[in-house]
Amino acid sequence: MGLLASCFTNHIVYGENQSPMGQSHLLKMQAFKASLVRHDSAPSPSPSNTSPSPQPQEGDGSTSTRVYHVTSYGADPTGKTDSTDAIIAAMSAAFEGPKQGFLMEGIANLGGARIDLQGGHYLVSRPLRFPATGAGNVVIHGGTLRASDDFPTGGYLIDLSSSSSTNKSPQNNKTTVDAQLSSSSYNYEYITLKDLMLDSNYRGGAISVINSLRTSIDNCYITHFTTTGIQVQQGHETYIRNSFLGQHITAGGDPGERNFSGTAIVLAGNDNAVTDVVIFSAAVGIMVSGQANTLSGVHCYNKATGFGGTGIYLKLPGLTQTRIVNCYLDYTGIVAEDPVQLLISNSFFLGDAYVVLKSVNGVANGVNIVDNMFSGSGKGVEIVQLDQSKGPFKDIDQVVVDRNNVKGMKLRATVAKGAAQGNGTSWTVDFNGVLLFPNLIRDVQYSLSTNGGGFPNHVLRNSSANRVVIESNVAVPGSVSITVNQGVAIHEAS
Template identity: 50%
Template sequence: DILPRSILRGYGKVFYPIGYGADPTGVKDSSAAILNALADAFNVSTGLELLRGVHDLGGVVIDLQGGSYKIDQPIRLPAQGGGNVVITSGSIRASSIFPGNRHLIELWSPSSQNAAGFYYEDITFHDILFDSSFRGGGLYVIDSARIRIENCFFIHFSTQGVLVERGHETLVSNTFLGQYLTVGGDKREKDFTGTGIELASNDNIITDVVIFSAAIGLAIRGQANMITGLHCYNKATYWGGIGILVRLPGNSQTRIDNCYLDYNGIVLEDPVQVHVSNVFFLGDGNIVLKSVKGRISGLDIVDNMFTGSAKANAPIVKLDGVFLNIDQVMVDRNSVNGMALKSTIGKSTVAGNGTKWTIDFSQVLLFPNKINHVQYSFYVRGQSGIPAHAVRNVTGNIVTVESDKAVDGVVSVEVDQYNRRGEISPYN
């Protein structure tokens, strides 16, 4: 007779930690049993490789069978590495003696300490609840390629829900992360700590993810990452929270699109090639440009919606520090309600009798005393003749147009702060 799958160690290429002695009720420590199941799974041989040196394990599955497993030590995947593996369907919870500086599941090989490379590839985590019990983090991925984290739930982390270092192409999708279980308005919010997801690697994709409590929702320290469909209400700006922090000064190369920053915002440190579009900022959430070495290049903040308190009148984009090296910056076409509009483009019209017309763009333009291009039209009402006229001043983001004789004039001016790399404005 075939034994019930609840007590089998494996069936085909499916491995059951319960069969190795794991306790699905969460009463006893299941660390050793899960590690033994992983060891057997990673010893499956197909004779094939994925990336060089990464053994193709042929689609083995670690099936947690809906159990809730308490662990006293991290579940570190076998040191020899491997790929084409699925870990699915259960809950992993840290015990009261779990080390507070580790993560529940760790993809790292001791070889990473000697030489960076790829040791794991095509590992999928699916339908797993990671409960760190305020002792460390949820999932640690290092020197790995093409890792998928799908339909997972991370709670009670004190460091990071997910930490990715080096490696390439980790995909996080349809996943929830929160230090505390809340749907907002939590009395503990000012004390939230930790980071939902931290990406210290390149070419990762975050899609359809909610981060509902943490000091920082998403921290990015790698290049060429793509963020879409992220909802951050992890900690309000009022309490010092940050929704998305991009902190690779001078080399960011990040795309943030179609996200929802809910009472918090985005902080960009010396952003270079960063695109922010179709994002909804609620509750005075805004974008802060933080100067580290004073450089901004290739920054687009376009087609976003900002809603806040008219009383606070917070700017939609704020400068934190001085920027001296600025090129290819576009802030435009943003919808604003109850906040102060900031842009790199200004348009206005002024009318009146006289010889001088002045338009002040200083409250709208993002950068102080910086105008790169000026265009204007001069319309004379009800008079014959054509007066001579010219732009006479653009300092302090204030444009002055003067004529050689008094007329009833309408002056329309458009200015911008956009300059190509190496282009020097003749006005400043």
């Protein structure tokens, strides 16, 4: 447009002394130039002399652009005055705009309407709640929202919920998969929040997504929350990616880091994903209480483990169905209650960070903790630990802790190999220094080699208390090689 305008200017200068026919041509060119200038290209008036415009030309739904600039509704991009009503007015206008059919049944398609924060810094005194349910295909992007000093402490800066939403506690989420897949249970679909900085000002949380479908939170910086940075409750397929979350803005070494109180992300729904996200300050990095969620490329370095917190907490005993892959647990650990179908793989644990399997009803089934790296300080911290304060694990099946490489920490595994040599009738190998579960060996394989004159009869005599005893009927000089496995139950053939 700049080049085209320059061309018009040159034509105008050249044509000012031309014939009347040339002047007529000039007027037509000037009119054409004016038609190409954006309505909102002129600088916005200052907030002090701007009154809210309920239907600005560029966002009133009568044009095809469907871009709703919040300053056109009276928002103050300097952050000096409250912009709550103005931003809600822009959101309302977007939802009242033209529809293009439906997404899920009952979810109107708003055609990609964009609520543009225009790179401003806006003060917000109450949650920005979407004005209506049953709509989707909307984007909010490009600016900073900061909670005012009187913002409600239990609120969220952006609230994707409705008055009819069921506010269940994330720790007691009992919604069934069938109910979540019912279109009538969704408030919104395909809402995108991107390129935002959300400052909760130690007054509450940043984003709440309740009963929504296919929500995207991308490239957001969320800080100063005291409750939850991002809450996902019920709904389906919320994707959080390329974002940074921290209660305190720090890169480590800040004395205030010990004053954690918030949780960065809560996933209390199914089929969500957190990808390439950094959590640098929180009491709990990610709290998961819904099934079939994926965490990938997550870097937790809130150092909460050293101060009594947790990096990732899986609070859904009995049906975990969580995959944690390619993550970086940096001075933070993972806790899983009664894990059933849990994968922790290809991740790096630094600073004595470890995994805890916590017994609630004593169940551990279908757990794979494999191919990870653990690095510690040489204090003998175990890479995988059991919390059996509420009772021992007694239902253990298909648990594999293996192929992890360890430096400066104590190896724990469910598969181990050992050897013993001697001249006699008995060989004993003690696996307590390696095996994860106490007094549990499900499978033993061994071989006996001897360089004596004959080959004796031999047998597995005992495998209790994680000690394996092999005996022969005659004394011979020999060596025994033994492999044991804790995690696979021996089922009787039907």
